[in-house]
Amino acid sequence: DAGVIQSPRHEVTEMGQEVTLRCKPISGHDYLFWYRQTMMRGLELLIYFNNNVPIDDSGMPEDRFSAKMPNASFSTLKIQPSEPRDSAVYFCASSLRLSSPLHFGNGTRLTVT
Amino acid sequence: QQQVKQSPQSLIVQKGGIPIINCAYENTAFDYFPWYQQFPGKGPALLIAIRPDVSEKKEGRFTISFNKSAKQFSLHIMDSQPGDSATYFCAASMRSGGSNYKLTFGKGTLLTVNP
Numbered sequence: 001d002a003g004v005i006q007s008p009r010h011e012v013t014e015m016g017q018e019v020t021l022r023c024k025p026i027s028g029h030d031y032l033f034w035y036r037q038t039m040m041r042g043l044e045l046l047i048y049f050n051n052n053v054p055i056d057d058s059g060m061p062e063d064r065f066s067a068k069m070p071n072a073s074f075s076t077l078k079i080q081p082s083e084p085r086d087s088a089v090y091f092c093a094s095s096l097r098l099s100s101p102l103h104f105g106n107g108t109r110l111t112v113t
Numbered sequence: 114q115q116q117v118k119q120s121p122q123s124l125i126v127q128k129g130g131i132p133i134i135n136c137a138y139e140n141t142a143f144d145y146f147p148w149y150q151q152f153p154g155k156g157p158a159l160l161i162a163i164r165p166d167v168s169e170k171k172e173g174r175f176t177i178s179f180n181k182s183a184k185q186f187s188l189h190i191m192d193s194q195p196g197d198s199a200t201y202f203c204a205a206s207m208r209s210g211g212s213n214y215k216l217t218f219g220k221g222t223l224l225t226v227n228p
Binding site for chain 2: 004042043044045048056091093101102103104105106107
């Protein structure tokens, strides 16, 4: 079991550019979550999917953020256009069921200059 | 509004000491209280969790104490080791909604265990 795989590990981009973060959940897990971690706000849930369907996106900060899950083994989080305040570590996590332990990836550290 | 308040922000203990991290919550509907451990460059990993029908849960050197009336819970690490140095997050959610749903995290405690 390779765990949740995220790419890239680090992303540095300029303000206004499009950023795409990628996630491969653990095979067989029905739930996928995107979290953002900052010093000021801690860990915040952005959106979660069940069987590839977005269930709750109320944590997505703005329309500049979008997430997709085209199949059970892949999800993307896109920011367009990016802003310096989007700088954070973005985590993807998956779980077998909504009541099962969350398994986090190692995150993508995003820096927007 | 911060629904889960965690303290202290950082903690330094000597090897063998018993660090204690405290959390307080506001929402009385919360009924699932996990603790996550995060090492630098890694994602958080579930350490131990408790439900409010018990006052204490122990797994190895890690113990959660839960006080429902005070709406507080804490993590104790017995015989702490340098390898326990990490950031610890408490969290809370309403398990009836699925324990990972709207999991609210505390701000984290950076624990350093000196050899």
